[in-house]
Amino acid sequence: xxxxxxxxxxxxxxxxxxxxxxxxxxxxxxxxxxxxxxxxxxxxxxxxxxxxxxxxxxxxxxxxxxxxxxxxxxxxxxxxxxxxxxxxxxxxxxxxxxxxxxxxxxxxxxxxxxxxxxxxxxxxxxxxxxxxxxxxxxxxxxxxxxxxxxxxxxxxxxxxxxxxxxxxxxxxxxxxxxxxxxxxxxxxxxxxxxxxxxxxxxxxxxxxxxxxxxxxxxxxxxxxxxxxxxxxxxxxxxxxxxxxxxxxxxxxxxxxxxxxxxxxxxxxxxxxxxxxxxxxxxxxxxxxxxxxxxxxxxxxxxxxxxxxxxxxxxxxxxxx
Numbered sequence: 003x004x005x006x007x008x009x010x011x012x013x014x015x016x017x018x019x020x021x022x023x024x025x026x027x028x029x030x031x032x033x034x035x036x037x038x039x040x041x042x043x044x045x046x047x048x049x050x051x052x053x054x055x056x057x058x059x060x061x062x063x064x065x066x067x068x069x070x071x072x073x074x075x076x077x078x079x080x081x082x083x084x085x086x087x088x089x090x091x092x093x094x095x096x097x098x099x100x101x102x103x104x105x106x107x108x109x110x111x112x113x114x115x116x117x118x119x120x121x122x123x124x125x126x127x128x129x130x131x132x133x134x135x136x137x138x139x140x141x142x143x144x145x146x147x148x149x150x151x152x153x154x155x156x157x158x159x160x161x162x163x164x165x166x167x168x169x170x171x172x173x174x175x176x177x178x179x180x181x182x183x184x185x186x187x188x189x190x191x192x193x194x195x196x197x198x199x200x201x202x203x204x205x206x207x208x209x210x211x212x213x214x215x216x217x218x219x220x221x222x223x224x225x226x227x228x229x230x231x232x233x234x235x236x237x238x239x240x241x242x243x244x245x246x247x248x249x250x251x252x253x254x255x256x257x258x259x260x261x262x263x264x265x266x267x268x269x270x271x272x273x274x275x276x277x278x279x280x281x282x283x284x285x286x287x288x289x290x291x292x293x294x295x296x297x298x299x300x301x302x303x304x305x306x307x308x309x310x311x312x313x314x315x316x317x318x319x320x321x322x
Contacts, residue, residue, distance in 0.1 A: 109143040115158070117272035118293055120249065127151055127165055129172065134159035134248050135269035136193075159191040161246055179228055182209045188220075189246060195265050198227045202240055253291040260321075263287045263304070271297045275304075278322035282310065 115121045115133045123131040123139065127147045133139060137158025146152065147170065155176040164172045166185025174181040176192040179199045186206025192199045201210050202225035210217045210226050217226055217235050223242055228235045244254040253266040260283045264275040270293050277283035285308050291300060301319070305312055310321050 111141050111143050112156075113137075113139040113141070117268070118270055120251070125151070125153075127167065127170075127172075129165045130163040132161040132163075132249055134161075155190050155192050157192060157194055159189065159193065159248070161187070161189045161249065163187045177230070178212050178233075180211045180214075182211070183207070193265055195268075196261055197231065198229050200225055200227045202245055204242065204246070251293050255287050255289050255291065257286045257288055259283075260285055260287070266291050267300070267304075271300070273297060274318040276318045276320050278320050282308075282321055 113121065113123050113131075113133060115135055115137045117135055119135055121133045121137075123133065125131065125141070125146070129151070131139060131153075135158070137160055138156040139158075139160055140154040140156050142152065149170065151164075151167070151170055151172040153174055155174055160174075162172070162174060162183075164183055164185050164187065168184055172183050172185070174190050176190050176199055179190075179192075179201065181188065181190060181201050183206065186208060187204040188206075188208050189202045189204070190199070191202075201208060201220065203220040203222055205222055208220045210220060210228075212228055212233065212235065217228065218237060220226060220237075223239050224237065225240045225245075226235050226237050241254075241256070244256070247254055248269075251270075253270065255263060255266065260277050264277075267273050267275045270291055277285075287304070287307055289303055289307065301312060304310070304321070312319055312321050314320070
């Protein structure tokens, strides 16, 4: 009977059906509880119910007026309700705080490829990135796609096929260069062995900046080469058919520098190619490179273009 009175009072209080007198009694008990120290992490329900039972049991029910009985049962119900509320709030608060701390901590992921390796990465927003050999792409897994979609090309070359989202810009940071789009496809090349960083557009429009200074807006078939040392840029057209041939494992050099040649050789074969002098380093090369062709055959082709010779020195091949 005591438990039924107790449960009935709880139900009325939760459903906002308690009378003004009942609510006043419960509010009074709340005020008394504010003066006590409440356990924040552990509540012994058996101990609480024992206390309730003793308080109800010690009251002479035959002589107790209905209103007095209601007072005690209401007070006890409020006590239990408050204890359980404090326990629930404490645990939920701890969990919420824990979740908040996790969200605030940056979580970075590095996507990386080795020699002669290419990798396709699917981002959370639906965009696709294809990494060329010896490439590192950095992604903040916490902040990505919350406001803007920002990635960082630490080194190498990557083709971005960006899912259109007019509310969130897609931004690629590559040292001083920032490439900003809403939905398009383009390639960013940022190899440390080259003097410049290049951005080449295949579809849509791309806005390019260097240290927050606008370099221009590129459309299909256009690219910008930004010189790291001189901080100058050059805008030009490129061959749409051969620019991204590396995705299929081939590279087509067209009047390319020795540095471009050495980069392609290292990416495909893992061989360090070095010019013996400035004359060699200023030579231009037009030729295809493919993993399907052996390194010895490729080296013969490289030598034949300018009638050069080669020799191996440690881990390097010297062209002279």
